Amino acid sequence: MQANTDQISYLTQSEAVKARFDKLKQREVILEVKNLTKVYRGAKGETTALKDVSFKTHRREFVCVIGPSGCGKSTLIRTLAGLESYTSGEVLLDGKPVTGPGRDRGMVFQGYTLFPWLSVKKNVMFGLEMNGMPSEEASREVALWLELVGLEKFANAYPHELSGGMKQRVAIARALVNQPRILLMDEPFGALDAQTRCKMQTHLLEIWRNIDITILFITHDLDEAILLADRILVLKAHPGEVQELIEVSVPRPRSPDQLFTPEFIATKARLEELIHPPTEPVDEDAVSVPSRMIRFVNVADNVE
């Protein structure tokens, strides 16, 4: 693939992309986060994980959240899921405050969270049955969602018989079967190999195109964020604050073939600039490589 080196600004939008954003912003707001602040108080003192974070997500919008380690991505998604309390601010779903977990939010995590003792079908049915849906009806519902994620032939398989990508497809079906208003995804493809990850990204876009779902997706991978998102929320760390909410100018439909287009390159350069600024303060997780390495074995030959 040849890189297209024509330089454009990441802010430049074609007429079609601009028209799409204009339309998107007219859609109803599904999620509104207003001045969200979360302070953890522990033995070592206070940590402001999120400070005055504000943004809106429109119906059927795909928003990715990126930022350096410790910028509060997990805290944000856990708060939106209702699994974490917040110190101040507001989280509104369809205009109503989020006060705890609810079926209106579906969750998909990086770790495989399927019940190993249940079949694929039973894993997806679990939530419906817990909510009192009769088995026969739940079974019919599940069949539709398994078809959507391409796993209808694996309904009776058990999680240990599935690949990592297939397990995540089950997790997506399980989250969607409750027909949530928003799907919250915390690095769902982070544990997959590069090829499976790429297939899953394409598959997720296909699902998103076909159903009425709004997605908030956390990732460390800049290419993944650009490939998937309408807008990318960039957070900075210590404290976790919004740096920029970027409208991705890469036209849809998206595919990995766009990786070297001017829009993609310009957006990625901007994200790199925000996440790895030249005068970056000391990163607490950075591992420094010692200039001289201790040898633990007395080998006669050098390997290179």
Ligand SMILES: Nc1ncnc2c1ncn2[C@@H]1O[C@H](COP(=O)(O)OP(=O)(O)OP(=O)(O)O)[C@@H](O)[C@H]1O
């Ligand atoms: N339970 C907790 N108690 C105290 N501090 C916490 C707790 N959970 C997170 N933090 C702190 O809050 C900040 C944000 O953490 P969080 O895990 O949300 O960041 P993150 O962006 O998801 O990080 P990573 O990308 O490394 O997973 C960090 O400084 C972290 O040390």
